[in-house]
Amino acid sequence: MSDLDAFIAGLPKAELHVHHVGSASPRIVAELAARHPDSAVPTDPEALADYFTFRDFAHFVEVYLSVVDLIRDAEDVRLLTYEVARDMARQQIRYAELTVTPFSSTRRGIPDVAFVEAIEDARKAAESELGVFLRWCFDIPGEAGLAAAAETARIACDLRPEGLVSFGLGGPEIGVPRPQFKPYFDRAIAAGLHSVPHAGETTGPGTIWDALDDLRAERIGHGTSAPQDPKLLAHLAEHRIPLEVCPTSNIATRAVRTLEEHPVRAMFDAGVLVTINSDDPPMFGTDLNTEYRIAARLLDLDAQGVATLAKNAVEASFMDAPAKSRLTAEIDTYTATHTHTATQPPA
Numbered sequence: 001m002s003d004l005d006a007f008i009a010g011l012p013k014a015e016l017h018v019h020h021v022g023s024a025s026p027r028i029v030a031e032l033a034a035r036h037p038d039s040a041v042p043t044d045p046e047a048l049a050d051y052f053t054f055r056d057f058a059h060f061v062e063v064y065l066s067v068v069d070l071i072r073d074a075e076d077v078r079l080l081t082y083e084v085a086r087d088m089a090r091q092q093i094r095y096a097e098l099t100v101t102p103f104s105s106t107r108r109g110i111p112d113v114a115f116v117e118a119i120e121d122a123r124k125a126a127e128s129e130l131g132v133f134l135r136w137c138f139d140i141p142g143e144a145g146l147a148a149a150a151e152t153a154r155i156a157c158d159l160r161p162e163g164l165v166s167f168g169l170g171g172p173e174i175g176v177p178r179p180q181f182k183p184y185f186d187r188a189i190a191a192g193l194h195s196v197p198h199a200g201e202t203t204g205p206g207t208i209w210d211a212l213d214d215l216r217a218e219r220i221g222h223g224t225s226a227p228q229d230p231k232l233l234a235h236l237a238e239h240r241i242p243l244e245v246c247p248t249s250n251i252a253t254r255a256v257r258t259l260e261e262h263p264v265r266a267m268f269d270a271g272v273l274v275t276i277n278s279d280d281p282p283m284f285g286t287d288l289n290t291e292y293r294i295a296a297r298l299l300d301l302d303a304q305g306v307a308t309l310a311k312n313a314v315e316a317s318f319m320d321a322p323a324k325s326r327l328t329a330e331i332d333t334y335t336a337t338h339t340h341t342a343t344q345p346p347a
């Protein structure tokens with residue numbers, strides 16, 4: 001492991017764009033599959049590792065749906081959530097805004113109250129036992145249409161779990177225009193939630209403008225096409241509207257052809273607040289530390305530069321001010337210690 005890789009592995013981090021079901025690692029899936037022996041998912045760790053080896057986007061969808069099929073009751077939800085936090089703790093992730101899609105579970109018959117209780121129980125346990133602070137973004141699965149939007153807004157606003165901070169919109173963008181979701185975002189924003197839709201991942205900058213104008217986005221999920229519109233890039237930089245960049249995911253979904261062509265450099269150079277995230281890490285064969293290593297390479301960053309990326313995520317998060325100060329101070333202390341040690345003359 002290079003010095004920079006070791007620095008990244010130990011760096012305290014926050015993650016802002018990572019999906020609940022999409023974070024189920026082979027280890028977690030094996031535990032869920034063991035609870036439901038009738039499922040098609042292998043329980044043997046070796047077979048499971050092969051099952052999970054990322055091949056292409058169609059394979060990702062297949063794996064994703066088979067994991068969705070394993071989440072059948074509130075205990076599955078609790079187990080998944082807590083174990084995701086355990087995987088985060090290993091990567092020194094201190095805080096994560098986890099994108100959760102309650103509609104996928106309520107549609108399958110898990111009562112909304114039981115679903116919310118399960119994630120909240122896991123959140124409290126992760127905080128006290130693992131030192132990982134989870135917060136929720138409830139997102140609309142865009143492909144499921146306005147009924148899903150109404151149900152997501154209802155659960156978010158009526159049940160309003162303590163850990164819920166934001167309201168999102170995911171799923172395919174092509175053929176799913178953003179403005180139709182405005183009434184549901186209006187309701188969530190009126191209830192005090194932050195607006196964080198996916199936009200401009202597989203469509204042009206017009207979708208990002210729609211997310212800003214109609215959904216009042218405070219952060220943009222992906223925003224990959226933003227650099228195609230210099231006026232938009234300048235607007236994002238001027239108003240400090242962060243982008244949640246997920247490099248490996250963009251390659252996996254073919255939103256970007258190669259990492260070398262990834263627009264993160266253009267975003268960064270334009271002064272946009274760039275955050276680095278993993279999206280659906282095990283399903284794309286990555287994790288947050290890998291994404292930081294990729295970002296360091298694409299942006300030509302040293303340890304100080306990588307620490308700045310980590311602090312961008314803290315700034316762009318919906319933590320309260322004291323929590324932001326604490327995590328920023330932890331990052332600074334770690335960075336000072338590490339870079340100090342690295343420049344010490346040999347004893």
Ligand SMILES: [Zn+2]
Nearest residue numbers: 170198221279
């Ligand atoms: Zn996403």
